[in-house]
Amino acid sequence: MRPSPRQLVDGLVAGDRAALARAITLAESALPRHQELAEEVLELCLPHVLPHASPHGGGAVRLGITGVPGVGKSTFVDALGVHLVRERAETVAVLAVDPSSPVRGGSILGDKTRMPRLASEPRAFIRPSPSGGSLGGVARATRQAILLCEAAGYRNILVETVGVGQSEVAVADMTDCFLLLMLPGAGDELQGVKRGIMELVDLVIINKADGGNADRAARARRDYENALHLFPPAPHGWTPVVGVCSAQENRGVREAWDIVLRHRAHMQAGGWLGRRRAAQARRWLFELIEGHLREAFLRSAAVRERMPGLEGLVEAGALSPLRAARELLDAWETARKG
Numbered sequence: 001m002r003p004s005p006r007q008l009v010d011g012l013v014a015g016d017r018a019a020l021a022r023a024i025t026l027a028e029s030a031l032p033r034h035q036e037l038a039e040e041v042l043e044l045c046l047p048h049v050l051p052h053a054s055p056h057g058g059g060a061v062r063l064g065i066t067g068v069p070g071v072g073k074s075t076f077v078d079a080l081g082v083h084l085v086r087e088r089a090e091t092v093a094v095l096a097v098d099p100s101s102p103v104r105g106g107s108i109l110g111d112k113t114r115m116p117r118l119a120s121e122p123r124a125f126i127r128p129s130p131s132g133g134s135l136g137g138v139a140r141a142t143r144q145a146i147l148l149c150e151a152a153g154y155r156n157i158l159v160e161t162v163g164v165g166q167s168e169v170a171v172a173d174m175t176d177c178f179l180l181l182m183l184p185g186a187g188d189e190l191q192g193v194k195r196g197i198m199e200l201v202d203l204v205i206i207n208k209a210d211g212g213n214a215d216r217a218a219r220a221r222r223d224y225e226n227a228l229h230l231f232p233p234a235p236h237g238w239t240p241v242v243g244v245c246s247a248q249e250n251r252g253v254r255e256a257w258d259i260v261l262r263h264r265a266h267m268q269a270g271g272w273l274g275r276r277r278a279a280q281a282r283r284w285l286f287e288l289i290e291g292h293l294r295e296a297f298l299r300s301a302a303v304r305e306r307m308p309g310l311e312g313l314v315e316a317g318a319l320s321p322l323r324a325a326r327e328l329l330d331a332w333e334t335a336r337k338g
């Protein structure tokens, strides 16, 4: 029999990984009935989520990680996760936002096989990206998954993304700290970094600083530091820090985490972490409202009836989009009243 929301929550809070996985699956489902259940599960979980500024030293650390394919994200997350569980006695959940994943065949990011060492750690939980969804759907599910993992007792949440489309913006908007992994040999690459990403970043780590790459990595670090200083200072006063590491050789990983904690202390001291989370919660609220309104609008018979004709007129240039939108919205409103 299918467990009730209460049973799922009791299970996941008690450390039952299957219950946690099932709760996340519900959050990922597009079926309205599943979404209702997921909502109930989340409500029941909230008392178990440590607030970010709790007297017990704060809630979970939410770290977003991005970088081009091949930069070493999974190697880095594997090394960082193992460092956290083994050397800092921490618990770690790894989530992923990869809206590009194919519907079948699963997603690439957050795949256990990409993090072989961490996957065998009992204090770690790895969940691949929900596959085949729109960015909005994937982000909505991942936001819920973060809270579910925190209710299950995971104190560090690593959210990985490939950086397709707006996925970096979405991940930066659900985490406390946003880390960009880069390759040595900046210069040209700096140009390749999508505009706007640098403004989201709290921490840049240049990976693969090993073999013959050490000098290039050091040069890249200086280049990035100089480039980042050109940005106007953020209101919270944190200037993004640039570090180097070799995820493969396990060097610089501890130092990278130290920077994450330094960033956290800085943000907490000024009340900025609370403000960041509050702003994220507010944006999440409005995204949900917009999503529900859009669905209800597109489902409405009155809208569906008029939509093709009006769309055709707009495409042909015979009707302005403004007028067409007004007619559809009026039709929707009239139908709802009637």
Ligand code: GDP
Pocket: 067, 068, 069, 070, 071, 072, 073, 074, 075, 076, 207, 208, 209, 210, 211, 245, 246, 247, 248, 249
């Ligand atoms: P992702 O696509 O960003 O997740 O990158 P992966 O973690 O899969 O790494 C891509 C390739 O780079 C793999 O062959 C890794 O073994 C290699 N790699 C990852 N980290 C390092 C590193 O620190 N140094 C070197 N030399 N290679 C690395």
